[in-house]
Amino acid sequence: MFAVGIDIGSTASKAAVITEDGVIASKAIVPIGTGTVGPARVFAEALDRAGIARSDVKWITATGYGRFSFEGINDQKSELSCHAKGISHLLPQVRTIIDIGGQDIKVMRINEKGTLVNFVMNDKCAAGTGRFLDTMAKVLDVSVMDLSGLSQRAEEPAEISSTCTVFAESEVISKLAGNVKLENIVAGIHKSVAKRVASLVQRCGIEQQVAMSGGVALNKGLVHSLEEEIHSRIYVHEDCQLAGALGAALYAWDHLQPA
Amino acid sequence: MSDIKALLAQFDEISGNPRKMLGEYLANGEKVIGCFPVYTPQPLVTAAGLVPIGLWGGQVNPQVSGKYSPIFTCSILHSCLEYGMSGAYQGLSAALMPILCDTFRGTSAAWRAGVKDIPLIVFIHPQNRKDPGALDYMIEEYKSVKTALEKIAGKEITNRALANALTLYNKRNAAMREFCALANEHLDLITPVARHHVMKAVTFLKPEKAVEMVGELNKALKDQPVCKWTGKKVILTGITAEPDDLLVSFTENKVAVVGDDLAQESRQYRTDYPSANSALESLALQWLEIRGCSLAHDDNNTTRGKMLVELAERTGADGVVLCMMRFCDIEEYDQPYVIKMLQEAGLLAFSVDIDQSTTDSGQARTKIQAFAEN
Numbered sequence: 001m002f003a004v005g006i007d008i009g010s011t012a013s014k015a016a017v018i019t020e021d022g023v024i025a026s027k028a029i030v031p032i033g034t035g036t037v038g039p040a041r042v043f044a045e046a047l048d049r050a051g052i053a054r055s056d057v058k059w060i061t062a063t064g065y066g067r068f069s070f071e072g073i074n075d076q077k078s079e080l081s082c083h084a085k086g087i088s089h090l091l092p093q094v095r096t097i098i099d100i101g102g103q104d105i106k107v108m109r110i111n112e113k114g115t116l117v118n119f120v121m122n123d124k125c126a127a128g129t130g131r132f133l134d135t136m137a138k139v140l141d142v143s144v145m146d147l148s149g150l151s152q153r154a155e156e157p158a159e160i161s162s163t164c165t166v167f168a169e170s171e172v173i174s175k176l177a178g179n180v181k182l183e184n185i186v187a188g189i190h191k192s193v194a195k196r197v198a199s200l201v202q203r204c205g206i207e208q209q210v211a212m213s214g215g216v217a218l219n220k221g222l223v224h225s226l227e228e229e230i231h232s233r234i235y236v237h238e239d240c241q242l243a244g245a246l247g248a249a250l251y252a253w254d255h256l257q258p259a
Numbered sequence: 260m261s262d263i264k265a266l267l268a269q270f271d272e273i274s275g276n277p278r279k280m281l282g283e284y285l286a287n288g289e290k291v292i293g294c295f296p297v298y299t300p301q302p303l304v305t306a307a308g309l310v311p312i313g314l315w316g317g318q319v320n321p322q323v324s325g326k327y328s329p330i331f332t333c334s335i336l337h338s339c340l341e342y343g344m345s346g347a348y349q350g351l352s353a354a355l356m357p358i359l360c361d362t363f364r365g366t367s368a369a370w371r372a373g374v375k376d377i378p379l380i381v382f383i384h385p386q387n388r389k390d391p392g393a394l395d396y397m398i399e400e401y402k403s404v405k406t407a408l409e410k411i412a413g414k415e416i417t418n419r420a421l422a423n424a425l426t427l428y429n430k431r432n433a434a435m436r437e438f439c440a441l442a443n444e445h446l447d448l449i450t451p452v453a454r455h456h457v458m459k460a461v462t463f464l465k466p467e468k469a470v471e472m473v474g475e476l477n478k479a480l481k482d483q484p485v486c487k488w489t490g491k492k493v494i495l496t497g498i499t500a501e502p503d504d505l506l507v508s509f510t511e512n513k514v515a516v517v518g519d520d521l522a523q524e525s526r527q528y529r530t531d532y533p534s535a536n537s538a539l540e541s542l543a544l545q546w547l548e549i550r551g552c553s554l555a556h557d558d559n560n561t562t563r564g565k566m567l568v569e570l571a572e573r574t575g576a577d578g579v580v581l582c583m584m585r586f587c588d589i590e591e592y593d594q595p596y597v598i599k600m601l602q603e604a605g606l607l608a609f610s611v612d613i614d615q616s617t618t619d620s621g622q623a624r625t626k627i628q629a630f631a632e633n
Contacts, residue, residue, distance in 0.1 A: 065621065077628075077632060078625045078626075078628035078629040078632060079625060080625060080626070080628075080629035081628075081629050081632040081633060084633075104622060115633050116629060116632075116633040117607075117633075118602065118607065119609060119626070119629060120609070120610075121609075121622060121625070121626055122622075203595070203598070205602075
């Protein structure tokens with residue numbers, strides 16, 4: 001009897017499988033999200049890694065932007081609740097969570113049970129999101145995976161707007177035309193994202209400890225910039241990108257427990 | 260029960276088809292005055308024998324208004340201008356516009372440039388409402404509106420006619436407040452969408468018709484057994500809470516709307532016209548008595564927060580949703596104060612983006628679901 005959580009984001013799909021005893025049996029990430037074959041692939045991959053068949057799965061909980069569109073699920077939960085539950089499981093001391101997703105930024109405050117006590121989330125605007133970083137990487141003709149290393153070699157971050165992706169793109173092109181070092185531009189982009197996220201953190205309020213979830217948390221350069229902006233250490237678990245899927249899997253597991 | 264469903268269906272129809280209402284008034288030979296949000300002196304319109312109709316824009320992707328209106332114009336004024344320029348408001352004898360914020364000021368110029376067939380009657384509410392001259396100023400502004408309306412109506416607005424209109428609007432306000440109270444006893448019947456449709460439909464109705472229809476609904480609700488709501492409860496605050504998809508998300512997550520502080524809804528009905536030396540003075544005094552509204556300056560920045568906390572206590576609400584009209588700076592400025600006070604009172608408060616240029620409510624849906632889950 002297994003429980004599965006699947007997090008269908010706008011840019012990636014993640015899944016986690018939990019055994020009857022509450023042990024994580026497998027995890028999988030596919031770098032394409034809702035509206036693609038990503039969700040089906042990540043689900044198959046997670047089952048394959050756990051060495052189980054579809055018939056062994058008793059409950060599937062979906063989360064993420066594409067949570068309504070995946071067939072065969074038993075229920076769905078908001079990504080805010082799932083990230084809260086997932087991070088609370090991975091890092092129990094954490095009370096403030098920052099998640100930079102593909103198209104939104106979430107800041108959550110949780111209690112010792114992993115329940116949300118407050119949250120702030122941006123609305124229809126790409127500034128400061130993972131999509132913003134993707135766009136900037138394309139303009140700079142580098143892989144988004146390389147942004148972290150580049151920014152750590154910067155001497156002085158360039159000044160980049162934090163208000164609008166489109167304006168920021170023009171600014172980056174202008175910096176390139178002005179022969180500003182690539183490393184400094186990338187550090188400026190991280191600073192710009194960090195400022196944007198920090199304003200949401202201020203609105204939500206900080207309670208120690210602070211952690212980041214989601215794939216963007218793997219970008220050490222950005223995490224460092226954000227630490228400077230919010231004046232706090234940020235904890236990043238190695239499974240940060242799976243926090244939403246893990247939270248969903250834990251919700252699914254809860255369903256299988258006797259009342 | 261069937262009475263209630265039939266009545267609610269009528270409100271749905273009116274709320275979703277203001278153009279049809281305008282057509283019916285015009286076919287009846289009546290002259291109609293468009294009333295921009297909010298605090299337009301509608302009793303003057305009624306007293307002149309004209310029909311006031313609310314202008315709330317709508318879900319539209321602006322195509323022609325960009326000629327005069329920048330993209331960062333607040334969503335509701337952008338869509339109103341779009342409808343004005345594209346002919347959706349054709350037939351109005353004039354539009355009344357209060358200059359309640361900077362965006363109104365710019366939009367008044369844009370309207371005059373882009374909407375040639377609907378004359379604009381502009382007036383200004385004094386924001387320094389404590390100054391002894393504020394009342395005189397408001398009366399003078401309303402006198403200019405009165406003169407413009409008399410020209411359209413072809414008759415004088417007498418003190419008696421205005422006094423009668425004020426009495427009628429106070430009756431309407433009372434009916435709306437009673438509806439809000441009754442709705443909270445019947446949250447199974449009055450869903451967030453149904454509640455909104457009743458509140459919005461009234462802005463398209465003549466006041467006497469509103470009193471009649473809402474009175475009938477209230478009577479029917481009183482005959483129903485009180486519902487014991489087991490889901491969560493929220494209060495909505497802001498300018499508007501639209502589109503319907505947003506409100507459907509509350510129902511899907513078993514969250515009831517038990518109160519509002521929306522400019523399109525309760526803010527219009529909660530301040531009566533007080534007794535005064537003249538009808539015009541009463542009309543003007545109402546503006547000085549408005550509290551807790553982002554559009555009416557208050558030196559005390561805790562007023563709105565306090566009102567919301569009290570409303571939450573009175574209605575048993577678990578949280579407050581700030582419906583942030585896109586690019587509405589005055590609501591944005593209020594947000595930090597209001598959220599702080601709500602959180603200090605132990606209420607969960609979060610904001611959702613209200614944007615009339617798109618029907619996508621995905622992020623709002625996630626926030627509402629998260630609220631319901633925790």
